[in-house]
Amino acid sequence: MAERIVINTGPLIVLSRIEALDIVGNLPYRFICPDAVRLELDKGESAGHPRIAPTWLQVIPVATPPSPIILAALDLGEAAVIHLALEQKVRIVCIDEWKGRRAALASGLKVTGVLGLLARAKCVGIIREMTPFVEKALRSGIRYHPDLVRRVLEMVKE
Numbered sequence: 001m002a003e004r005i006v007i008n009t010g011p012l013i014v015l016s017r018i019e020a021l022d023i024v025g026n027l028p029y030r031f032i033c034p035d036a037v038r039l040e041l042d043k044g045e046s047a048g049h050p051r052i053a054p055t056w057l058q059v060i061p062v063a064t065p066p067s068p069i070i071l072a073a074l075d076l077g078e079a080a081v082i083h084l085a086l087e088q089k090v091r092i093v094c095i096d097e098w099k100g101r102r103a104a105l106a107s108g109l110k111v112t113g114v115l116g117l118l119a120r121a122k123c124v125g126i127i128r129e130m131t132p133f134v135e136k137a138l139r140s141g142i143r144y145h146p147d148l149v150r151r152v153l154e155m156v157k158e
Helices: 009-017 021-025 035-046 068-073 076-088 098-106 114-123 131-139 146-155
Strands: 003-007 029-034 057-060 092-094 110-112
Touching: 003 076, 009 021, 009 035, 009 114, 009 131, 021 114, 029 035, 029 076, 035 057, 035 076, 068 076, 068 098, 076 092, 076 098, 092 114, 098 110, 110 114, 114 131, 114 146, 131 146
Parallel strands: 003 029, 003 092, 029 057, 092 110
Antiparallel strands: none
8 A cells, every 4th residue: 555645735736836746646655635725725726726636635534623732833734734644643744834844843744845746756757857847836936945956956866
């Protein structure tokens, strides 16, 4: 069985913007998200943004709501991603925002983001280069720290 990853709204939006949803869907993972993420995506669609509903994404409701303490520090989607990962005993979350990443790490979870997923896609041969996707993300207003981009591209020999 493929390893599961709980994915947040932000990475799904970025993957949609850079036209990489299908690429990530071909990775050897099962992607799940809490219903709070699905709700955020649906609200975005209602506000006129493109629909994001990849067939490879399974929506799983959290059994209990996230604690008010975590909700004070994070938005509902990030809090629900971390909470679902802990409930479902999933060890990896996909979150790009630094506050969510820090909270996930503090909760004992392994964290990846869009750059990590693209690097994995290159390593397993799904894409030949990740630089065009990174450049497209940067052109569309997605912000990554230049050192992070440099390190990830060096890691995949680009």
